[in-house]
Amino acid sequence: MSRQVKGVVSMRKGAPVELRTVVVPDPGPGEVTVDVKACGVCHTDFHYREGGINDDFPFLLGHEAAGVVAEVGPGVSNVAPGDYVVLNWRAVCGLCRACRRGRPWYCFDTANATQKMTLEDGTELSPALGIGAFLETTLVAAGQCTKVDPAAPPEVAGLLGCGVMAGLGAATNTGEVGRGDSVAVIGCGGVGGAAIAGARLAGAARIIAVDLDDRKLELATTLGATHTVNSGRTDAVTAIQELTGGFGADVVIDAVGRPETWKQAFYARDLAGTVVLVGVPTPEMTLEIPLLDVFGRGGKLKSSWYGDCLPERDFPMLIDLYLQGRLPLETFVSEKIALTDVEAAFEAMKRGDVLRSVVML
Known part of the structure; x- marks a missing residue:
C-alpha cells in the first residue's frame, strides 16, 4: 500500500x-x-x-x-x-x-x-x-x-x-593523484574540501587550497591543505606556480565550474599536468582558449563524473576509513x-x- x-x-x-x-x-x-x-x-x-x-x-x-x-x-x-x-x-x-x-x-x-x-x-x-x-x-x-x-x-x-564522493574521487580516481604529487584545488566548499582530503589520502606532498573565503581556507587546512591562497587578494596562477618551484601543480582540480576558474586550473598546472573539472557549470557557460596552448602544454584535461566512483567498491571503503579515524x-x-x-x-x-x-x- x-x-x-x-x-x-x-x-x-x-x-x-x-x-x-x-x-x-x-x-x-x-x-x-x-x-x-x-x-x-x-x-x-x-x-x-x-x-x-x-x-x-x-x-x-x-x-x-x-x-x-x-x-x-x-x-x-x-x-x-x-x-x-x-x-x-x-x-x-x-x-x-x-x-x-x-x-x-x-x-x-x-x-x-x-x-x-x-x-x-x-x-x-x-x-x-x-x-x-x-x-x-x-x-x-x-x-x-x-x-x-x-x-x-x-x-x-x-x-x-554526492559531494564528498565527487570531490574525493576527483582527486583519487579522476586525477590519479599519487604519492609525492603537488595538487591545487580551486574552490574549497564541500566538493573542494573533499578533493583536498582525497589528495591527502593519496599521499600528495603539497596540497594548495584556493578560495575567496578565508573561512573555507581555514577549514581546508584541517582537511589536509599544506598551503592556502586567497584568490581575491593574490593571483591564483602565480601563487600556485610560486609554491611549486615555478612549474605549476601536477594536478589542479576545479571544484567551482566556471570558465574563469577552469582557465586558472589550466594555466596553474605543470607541463603535462592534469586538469580535473568537478564543479558543475550552468548551461549558458562557454569557454574560449587558444588551441595552441592546449597542444603546447600537453597533459590531460578531464571531467569527473561523480568522482568516477563505483559505489559498491568506494562507499564501504570510505566508511571504513572514517571509522578508522583516517577520513x-x-x-x-x-x-x-x-x-x-x-x-x-x-x-x-x-x-x-x-x-x-x-x-x-
Missing part, C-alpha cells in the same frame, strides 16, 4: 521550496523504498531549484542521503529490509558499452526507479538525480542502495552520496536541520556559511 509522507518540493523555477505531501508507491520489480535518516543539502539541489539542470518541474529535492531499507520489490537480491544504506545516483547497468569494457564508473545507462512519486493530486515528481531524499521515505532502484557499516552515523554516511567526514557537517529549514540552508550555502547543512529525519 502506498505511503503518504512529507517532502521538500521545488514547484517552479526560482521559487522558494515547499513542504508537501508526497505519495510513495510500493516498490515494484527492481525497486526499493528507503526510510531516509539524513540528507545533505547539496549545491546541485539549488541548481535544480533554479532550473540549472533542466525544466522538468516539479522537482523532489535531496539526493545525498543515508537510510534504512523499508521494503523491496520483486527480484531484488542486493539489499533486504533493515539494511543500512547510502543512496547513489550511479546504479550501474552492467550491460552498456562502458560496463562491458570494464569501466562501470562511466556507465551510460544507470538505473532509477521506474514508478513515479507524486503529489496528492497525481502530479508526477522529478526526483533530484533520480533519488529525491528530502523525504521521510523515498523510492529508488535497488542498485542505488549501497550497504555500509551502520556504525557510521547517517549525517556522515550520507555525504558520500574526517564529520568536518563537513556544519549544521543539522529539519525538512522545514532547506530554503534557509540554501541561503547559508550561498553566503558561504556552511560546508554542508544536513537534514535529519
Whole structure:
C-alpha cells in the first residue's frame, strides 16, 4: 500500500521550496523504498531549484542521503529490509558499452526507479538525480542502495552520496593523484574540501587550497591543505606556480565550474599536468582558449563524473576509513536541520556559511 509522507518540493523555477505531501508507491520489480535518516543539502539541489539542470518541474529535492531499507520489490537480491544504506545516483547497468569494457564508473545507462512519486493530486515528481531524499521515505532502484557499516552515523554516511564522493574521487580516481604529487584545488566548499582530503589520502606532498573565503581556507587546512591562497587578494596562477618551484601543480582540480576558474586550473598546472573539472557549470557557460596552448602544454584535461566512483567498491571503503579515524567526514557537517529549514540552508550555502547543512529525519 502506498505511503503518504512529507517532502521538500521545488514547484517552479526560482521559487522558494515547499513542504508537501508526497505519495510513495510500493516498490515494484527492481525497486526499493528507503526510510531516509539524513540528507545533505547539496549545491546541485539549488541548481535544480533554479532550473540549472533542466525544466522538468516539479522537482523532489535531496539526493545525498543515508537510510534504512523499508521494503523491496520483486527480484531484488542486493539489499533486504533493515539494511543500512547510502543512496547513489550511479546504479550501474552492467550491460552498456562502458560496463562491458570494464569501466562501470562511466556507465551510460544507470538505473532509477521506474514508478513515479507524486503529489496528492497525481502530479508526477522529478526526483533530484533520480533519488529525491528530502523525504521521510523515498523510492529508488535497488542498485542505488549501497550497504555500509551502520556504525557510521547517517549525517556522515550520507555525504558520500554526492559531494564528498565527487570531490574525493576527483582527486583519487579522476586525477590519479599519487604519492609525492603537488595538487591545487580551486574552490574549497564541500566538493573542494573533499578533493583536498582525497589528495591527502593519496599521499600528495603539497596540497594548495584556493578560495575567496578565508573561512573555507581555514577549514581546508584541517582537511589536509599544506598551503592556502586567497584568490581575491593574490593571483591564483602565480601563487600556485610560486609554491611549486615555478612549474605549476601536477594536478589542479576545479571544484567551482566556471570558465574563469577552469582557465586558472589550466594555466596553474605543470607541463603535462592534469586538469580535473568537478564543479558543475550552468548551461549558458562557454569557454574560449587558444588551441595552441592546449597542444603546447600537453597533459590531460578531464571531467569527473561523480568522482568516477563505483559505489559498491568506494562507499564501504570510505566508511571504513572514517571509522578508522583516517577520513574526517564529520568536518563537513556544519549544521543539522529539519525538512522545514532547506530554503534557509540554501541561503547559508550561498553566503558561504556552511560546508554542508544536513537534514535529519
